[in-house]
Amino acid sequence: MSLATVAAAAEVSISTVSRIVNGQTHRASRETIERVRGAIETLGYRPNQLGRALKRGESRVVAMLTANLNNPVMATVASSAEAALRAAGYVMILCDTHDRPELQDEYLKAMRSQAVQGYILVTNVKSPGLAEFVARGEPAVFACRRNPYASGAFVGIDNVGAGADAADYLWSRGCREPAVLFPAQSSSTIEDRLAGFSMRLLELGGRCSKAEAPGLSHLDVGYEAARSLLDRASLPQGVMCLSDQIAYGAHRLFFERGLRVPDDCVMVSIDGSTLSSWLAPWLTSVRVPYHEFGRHIVDLLGEIWRGEASGERILPHAFQSDVSSDFE
Amino acid sequence: MSLATVAAAAEVSISTVSRIVNGQTHRASRETIERVRGAIETLGYRPNQLGRALKRGESRVVAMLTANLNNPVMATVASSAEAALRAAGYVMILCDTHDRPELQDEYLKAMRSQAVQGYILVTNVKSPGLAEFVARGEPAVFACRRNPYASGAFVGIDNVGAGADAADYLWSRGCREPAVLFPAQSSSTIEDRLAGFSMRLLELGGRCSKAEAPGLSHLDVGYEAARSLLDRASLPQGVMCLSDQIAYGAHRLFFERGLRVPDDCVMVSIDGSTLSSWLAPWLTSVRVPYHEFGRHIVDLLGEIWRGEASGERILPHAFQSDVSSDFE
């Protein structure tokens, strides 16, 4: 079914139907408009987005490239972005790059040939394709992780501040020499959180030991980092985990070794996922408002499309207090 | 950049370039082909999928409608479907219906106007739009939850059998009168698991008490169902939770009341998400191979497109034994 079908049913030309579909009411008589609207209604016509996109040069499709959908943080951001895009009349293509540069480049090319109108990037993996992409000035918003090639549209939190808050928390709980667990594969987010944490601790007069580990997922990272920590030194009073997932991994090792959190060792992390309040009551988290990210991402995309200079959106973080507000 | 650009660069006609792009090597001389390939290479040309889709009538885009991306089960299925689609040269549009009928209908219409080539549906919410959709015979594969209007392509597990396995497990642990926790909002999956569980228990000579609760998410369901259970009767030896999320919710209530799992009460569930092995070592699960779903979904879609009668794929489930195989 196409404009032609409707036009035939209403006995007008295709152009007339097209104009009415697009709300140009001053180009046809009231009577014609009603006839056409009736035909559209009875046929259940909806304009073909392919034809429209081809002609108009805007597809109303946005691509989201995410590092790993199985990470609940990414899933939450994807979900909130999807909802915000839908509300704005867009549709989301989801691409899971698994943080692999070749796959990322492949996706960037594929999305270009899909003529997508904008990009949401949750990645900081460098790749030749991404470098060109940024250089071409494609309309993109980075979320969680900063653009590794340039500054620009970004939605995230003040990771330095969040790290500092975690340090304050541990300090207030009496930890003077906490450990910090972090992944070998770094990123702007990780670095900032780490920097904020250790700087604040230094300011306060404390010091921290660091345990780093490689790993496919932050779960593994946490587990391995905790292992190397415990194998190397005695149990610290407190442990700072740079993400919830790292905390989960670390907790697993603690559990296996019969250590109890927070009785034997306080644990703090950054992310504050909803699941933690159910499954990890032992964990204290700096809560990041991932549910809000989508709205701001779409705002920024809008600014870019309108040609406005678009900056960063740094959203507020806080210690987890009221869980209920987590649900919309 | 379009075929026209390449044609100009290679000094041939648009048709010739198009044929070469599509692998018709017998319609041009070796020399011409090389010249065209060179031009494509240097320009970095990729065919515009919009034009192609419009002409060919197949968009190589598949829509996935999922009930709630924040549910890790859905996220896993989405992730595996995305990977399988990508490998087959397709692209995935993700739609989060939040199990709301109007939103589902809105998405179905929107996807139709996007000319998507196939659908992956993780829903059993009835809606007028879905009824028409099924009646039209659109190419769709249902995953996890069965088509509420007809039989047909489906990927899932034997939920009756999984329920029975859970009953066997609790029986083997000495539970003679376990409780079962389930959501008020039912579905084929829930019903089957419940039926399999209680039938097997009856066969074995046991009986079960049931606790049902409404809730936005299964986390709430588990919490509330556990509350109503404990308020009503004494603590059973074992609790069967119809999903991992229900188990998490129930555990939270148990934790608040100072009850320990599995010391005070054995808990079993169906899903076996990766996260459980990290965060919920107290939980025993029937493991569902959600990571494999994507592959089978795409297989079935292929069968449908080729016009083959496509049936159901019932994948094997098992008790969680080796966690490591969970990762690809």
Add this chain to the structure above:
DNA sequence: AGTATCTTGGCAAACGTTTGCCAAAGCTGT
């Protein structure tokens, strides 16, 4: 030499839209 076949490649229509332009008709005012 004449005919048949193969190779090479271009023309043009079509997919469903949008929109600038033109034309016919209906009006007003002189």
Add this chain to the structure above:
DNA sequence: ACAGCTTTGGCAAACGTTTGCCAAGATACT
């Protein structure tokens, strides 16, 4: 009666593809 304006609506080109058809040249066969 005629110029000028508004209303109404159609024609046709364009977006980037694909593909049936035709044509010119080359080669092979009788």
